[in-house]
Ligand SMILES: Nc1ncnc2c1ncn2[C@@H]1O[C@H](COP(=O)(O)OP(=O)(O)OP(=O)(O)O)[C@@H](O)[C@H]1O
């Protein structure tokens with residue numbers, strides 16, 4: 001699999017009267033196309049700072065950030081803005097939908113901004129909104145949608161322009177548990193199907209069951225990475241061993257996948 005996103009010893013330092021804060025302190029991380037990663041950790045551990053740097057909204061103090069092999073830190077402001085529009089999709093906790101545009105128009109806006117709106121666009125945005133359970137809400141304004149529905153429109157908007165990297169800061173913050181599970185599962189499916197590199201910040205550890213890896217931050221550093229794919233494959237193997245199931249020949253592939261991927 002191709003590496004879509006890579007950070008090399010990225011740091012972000014804030015200086016204030018009360019001293020210096022290393023909000024992000026030497027983080028190196030790679031995310032491949034088709035891989036969904038959760039960023040977790042206590043309040044103040046640097047998750048939002050990290051995501052803002054990945055979104056090219058905040059410049060690191062040092063280190064490199066590469067998307068599809070291009071170093072964001074080497075671009076000027078104009079290049080970075082264009083790169084962000086084309087290659088990055090994001091949804092932040094405040095979903096920032098345009099209030100006077102319908103759900104459909106909010107999603108299509110990303111294509112219009114990139115000059116990529118064509119005959120197929122409407123069908124694509126409607127399909128995507130339908131996948132997120134909004135087929136009946138295409139023509140509604142944000143003010144006519146629930147918080148959770150607005151958040152799903154924001155997720156569609158983050159994916160519509162085929163970005164390499166999709167970033168989400170607490171995308172389910174205003175959803176009930178059942179809805180949150182559904183939305184993250186659909187989000188994960190779309191990331192896998194469309195081969196995006198996805199990074200989601202979440203406080204809800206139950207949602208990490210849908211991601212491939214869980215990256216735990218503390219004091220601006222990565223303290224642990226849990227590979228879910230290995231755990232899932234292991235469970236399948238264990239289950240098969242215990243029950244002496246037939247079809248054992250599929251097991252080496254299932255076991256090998258997390259190592260290769
Ligand atoms: N603009 C800023 N100026 C000074 N310090 C900042 C600034 N932004 C963030 N910080 C500090 O950097 C550290 C990391 O903040 P960040 O927002 O990345 O944490 P977080 O992991 O997203 O936390 P939360 O879970 O509460 O959202 C914190 O100590 C915070 O106070």
Ligand SMILES: [Mg+2]
Pocket residue numbers: 047048049
């Ligand atoms: Mg945060």
